[in-house]
Amino acid sequence: MTLEDLLAVARGDRPADVVLTNVRLVDVFSGEVLPTDLALAGGKVAGFGSGPGRGYEGKETVDLGGRFVAPGLIDAHVHIESSLVRPAEFARAVVPGGVTTVVTDPHEIANVCGLDGMRYMLRDAAGVPLEVFVNASSCVPATDLGTAGAALDAEALATLLDEPRVLGLAEVMNFPGVVHGDPAVLAKLRAFAGRVLDGHAPGLSGKALNAYASSGISSDHEATTVEEAREKLRLGITVLLREATNAHNLRDLLPLVDPWTEPSLCFATDDRVPADLLDEGSIDHMVRVAVAEGIEPMAALRMATLNPARHYRLADRGALVPGRRADLVVFSDLADFRAEEVWVGGVKVAEGGRALFTATPSDASVARDTVDVDPDALDFRIASPETGGGAIRVIGAIPDQLLTEHLTVEPKVEDGLLVADPERDLLEIAVVERHSGSGRTGLGFIRGFGLKHGALAGTFAHDHHNLVVIGADRTSMETAARAVIGAGGGLAVAEGDRVVEVLPLPVAGLMSEEPVEQVRATMDRLLAAARDLGSPLHDPFMAMSFVTLEVIPSLKITDRGLVDVDKFELVPLFA
């Protein structure tokens, strides 16, 4: 629709496509709820008003019977890959809850497939009524302390600048690189000068945080305490309150919300697994939690709509005002936000929690056959030094946190090899490079996964997405790893020689091509299998996928070995 046509509808000279009557409009600018009619045309809001001289005629009229209408929700930062389904299927999972725009960082697939992977994500989303924007993944690979399938320097990233759905630079996780002025990192910031630069600076404070902020990076979603978040906010950093599957920060951070800070706060899900998306929801879940915890509904809705639109300079959305997109949510209770209808671009696309659209797969050939590991060459043995090595470094997993502890533990030795000791919750962990066929394997031990028997394996392992295996014995580990290799990537549970369950993730070893409901069912069986083997974790696969992320403290592991994140260097197994 041309601007001329939209103006004609707005001024009442031409009928709207649809008039929603009897609306209680959530006006995020004035903070009011306005009883009105809402005229839509060409996928946009043409105007609102009711009564003599102010109401609108429409080709179609829908009486909403006094229900509330809010702008479509915006997820300020999400890795779609964590849903284990492709973008179009992800849309089926989140749009019915009211999410209509997501700002994504496709850095999982970028670490496997590079720029081709990022473009695949946009292509797959093109056919569904979810507005997917991309921030260019700034940290591929995350560091040189592990091996990824691609390396994107400033020049490569700059080729994305002309893509209409690329906004800026995604979370700059290499915060030491920023603080210390690493030339390769600054080159990326400069390549995206004038665009939004998103941050990721867990625990950064004081002068180092000042330096990080002075670089022009303007957001962060890693704060875990009000104090940390407030220090960042004081420096002009937009704080994205996060509620991920493996990082539940929302309730802890809500005390930060007040009328002064609210305009600088947004909601983000970061990483959520299918079960959480389908059972709890996405940003809609965060709105509900916030309101239940005492945040004013209008504030919660602004953090989910207007604020992220402002932060990302998406002037065409985030509010239901003339000229902006007609992306909206119909609901009945301000105190319990439940999407009854979701409209995107002026068309109803979900109702009663169900998507009214299908998710036709796009061509994923650029992202297939990405697990280049010889199943017969796996070797998870760790030799004990002849003289005895003393205590070893052990990764301490913390439930519901991405952070780990750096433990020191006496190892168990059998036949000259260090082995898992499930009785002390000491499991072996292996990370096998899967991109180039090198077979390089980092080996170590981990506490907190609780398996009494068997093993878990997966190719979804931040950020290098190598093949990670955690187990109570080497046979189980090899069985699980071979199951994943055989599936072309995925997640598996094994016990001894037996494969208990596999979720194939053939798209980059990260995403299924099955419907989200089916992926969720398989995932449920995987989790049940892991629980049966003794794991007390809510989602040991999600936890496992972050144990390999060498940019979040304290001790992590890659195909190159153990990483002391605080020192940002590889460290030997023996302490």
Add this chain to the structure above:
Amino acid sequence: MTLEDLLAVARGDRPADVVLTNVRLVDVFSGEVLPTDLALAGGKVAGFGSGPGRGYEGKETVDLGGRFVAPGLIDAHVHIESSLVRPAEFARAVVPGGVTTVVTDPHEIANVCGLDGMRYMLRDAAGVPLEVFVNASSCVPATDLGTAGAALDAEALATLLDEPRVLGLAEVMNFPGVVHGDPAVLAKLRAFAGRVLDGHAPGLSGKALNAYASSGISSDHEATTVEEAREKLRLGITVLLREATNAHNLRDLLPLVDPWTEPSLCFATDDRVPADLLDEGSIDHMVRVAVAEGIEPMAALRMATLNPARHYRLADRGALVPGRRADLVVFSDLADFRAEEVWVGGVKVAEGGRALFTATPSDASVARDTVDVDPDALDFRIASPETGGGAIRVIGAIPDQLLTEHLTVEPKVEDGLLVADPERDLLEIAVVERHSGSGRTGLGFIRGFGLKHGALAGTFAHDHHNLVVIGADRTSMETAARAVIGAGGGLAVAEGDRVVEVLPLPVAGLMSEEPVEQVRATMDRLLAAARDLGSPLHDPFMAMSFVTLEVIPSLKITDRGLVDVDKFELVPLFA
């Protein structure tokens, strides 16, 4: 200073240029006042903090003794020409009060000198520590109902897009053109797509306002009531609260301010004369008034700093956080904002109300000799129809408003000519085209200026800036007009054959090249002379300059004659 250098200072590896110690920092993001030290480097904020491990070393240290430090103030919309001095002199007037950035619409000079005039304004400001941005003047000429010295279509305006200090499109005053989809107006909006489009829609409401908003125009500074402002704000229009010399809207609009609306509100001065700038101030005056009227100081300061920076996407200012400009104001009392020191780009540029810089004139040759009127051809006679014409239309000036009334009055006739009748406050008004030498003169009558004798004349007359003359008799009118022509443009008061006072404005007939204090003194004498002649108005020259503005209701006058603004057409003198 490179980013590398700034990072080194921020993380404490290199001394700051200056450390301001003992600061109470106004943190506009968190809404807090923070006791801290503030480190400046390369004209920017490097960081803040104090105490062990958090404080900064500086090459220079300035102890502010616990005083407050706020970001430099931003004027969201101002026509510098209304100060009657060039930009560099304007800076001397406003910077000492704490204004460090102004978003200007140079449409007065643009109406006289076109693009050359706009570029002159930027050039003249380049040497002073006031950050001057330009929005491209969208309405040159304002309409075809009068004659300007230039005509800027979309193509001409688009040549400004690459100028680094051009932000977007300035107030689109032709609101009927927007609402009705005038192709020439829409072409301008399209030329500036993706930039900020500023608005100007006095009294617009309902569907017409929906249409205006749907065009993408995102601000307005013409609201005179809370109801009008609120309707605009609900539509996503950023409301610029205005306190101009001839439009005192601030106090009326302050009830609009609440925690929900505040982020969408800014302060703007629009047009202020030298005396108001020097005696009251600029945006600093608005902060004081707002706080005195009960607005929280933090809210007032945000409307004067962070909010306009966000609206205009000036991500490098509006807050004192790392990486942003070190433009700041030192003051002692949150309840009575008085700038004691002003720093711009990390350098102290004003202290105790006095500028510490000079305003060297730039080359103004493009804007000289712009009054092309033959002083011997002036003819202000208005013939009375032989049969008697009946009642005439009379412009009704309203004190402190840009709006006028459309009155109908019986004229006074002498010797077959209609003449002024000061006893009934009925003065003659003439507008003489001055750009092309056509001599075309619009004639009419006006009420509200109150002259008992004599006449006023001036070439500062929105927006065409033709020669306007208001008088109690034709001889005085001719004398005043000739004085202005002789000065190459300016303002004058005359009585009979005697020129009482002249303020030459040789730059485009709009601006003096003298210091602002001297211009103000001459202006004071002009105003005293006008008062001596009977005018009760605060500033009859400012009022006169808006009587010719045919885009603000109700009855105005141009060189083409009387304009009924509500009908947007020329109308005859006789009603």
